[in-house]
Amino acid sequence: MQKCWKVLLLCIALLSCNSNDQTYKHKPSLEKIYQRKFLDYPKYISDGFDFPVGKPNARNYYSAQDMGSNFHLGEDWNNRLRNDYGDPVYAIANGYVSYSDDHGGGWGNVIRIVHYLPNGTLLESLYAHFAKRKVKKGVFVSRGQIIGTIGDAGGIYSPHLHFEMRNDIRLPIGPGYARYTNGYLAPTPFITKNRPVAHKIQSQRNQELLQYAKSASLAKLKKLFQGKLDINFQDELGRTALMYAAGKGHTSVVTFLLQKKASKRIRDNYGYTACDKAKFAARRSVYILKRLRSCE
Helix, strand or coil: CHHHHHHHHHHHHHHHHHHHHHHHHCCCCHHHHHHHHHHHCHHHCCCCCCCCCHHHHHCCEEEEECCCHHHECCEEEEECCCCCCCCEEECCCCEEEEEEEECCCCCCEEEEEEEECCCCCEEEEEEEEECEECCCCCCEECCCCEEEECECCCCCCCCEEEEEEECCCCCCCCCCECCCCCCEECHHHHHHHCCCHHHHHHHHHHHHHHHHHHHCCHHHHHHHHHCCCCCCCCCHHHHHHHHHHHHCCCHHHHHHHHHCCCCCCCCCCCCCCHHHHHHHHCCCCHHHHHHCCCCC
16 A cells, blocks of 8 residues: 555656646747747837937947946946936837846946847846936836936945946846956947937938038038938037038038028037037138127
8 A cells, every 4th residue: 555655656746847847848038038028019129229328329428438448348428518417317229127126236226128129139238326217127118218317326436327238138237347248248339330220311411411511512512401401410520510611611601501500509529519610610711700700
């Protein structure tokens, strides 16, 4: 009788192990789980990348410590003009918030976002040292959405945003500094290469704007503006068009650009407007300076 019970218990144990093995084999991978999430909500598949501060082109911000500097695994972003504590931080692309918590230590408040590219690639962006987190784990976010504000990790550092990008979504939060960079991406080169289509079109137009301003091609400039060129001068090339035209004494081009409100008061990373640059470039031309009197 005892032998029968032992055989019965052994059979139950074997069946239980076999069942667990089957469950394990059919458990979807982390990559498959995220793939299903994004395919269920396709509007959150990435359509391009912007910068995490100074939306969308990092205007008035710079990377104070690049990836690789002192074995740094990301970039530290600061405002050029002022203390940036409390400044908004934006999601660089559509994605899914996989982590949002106070990690403590030298990290402080951390947010991790998984991004799904149209070709099926999964990437992750990590943002640290927040003063405040404005999104929770388990929600989708859109490119350019505010996810938090710049902080100092509870007073450990001076205010800045620590920002990382990874092509391995399984990496832990990590050390922030290391000799080995497997699974990490250099953020600025990647974002620059993968901007949204609308930004690429605008950048191409600004290149043409600069070229025509340099060569005083008024007819081509007029044709370019007929294509509803967005003269916001947030792109460095767009801002310098008026300066080049003024510096070369192209009066007709300067007049035309002023008519098109090319002097809109938007400052570059050093605090200068397009008008400031134009006036400096034309400092030896009294006639051009007269035209620039109304330029603000």
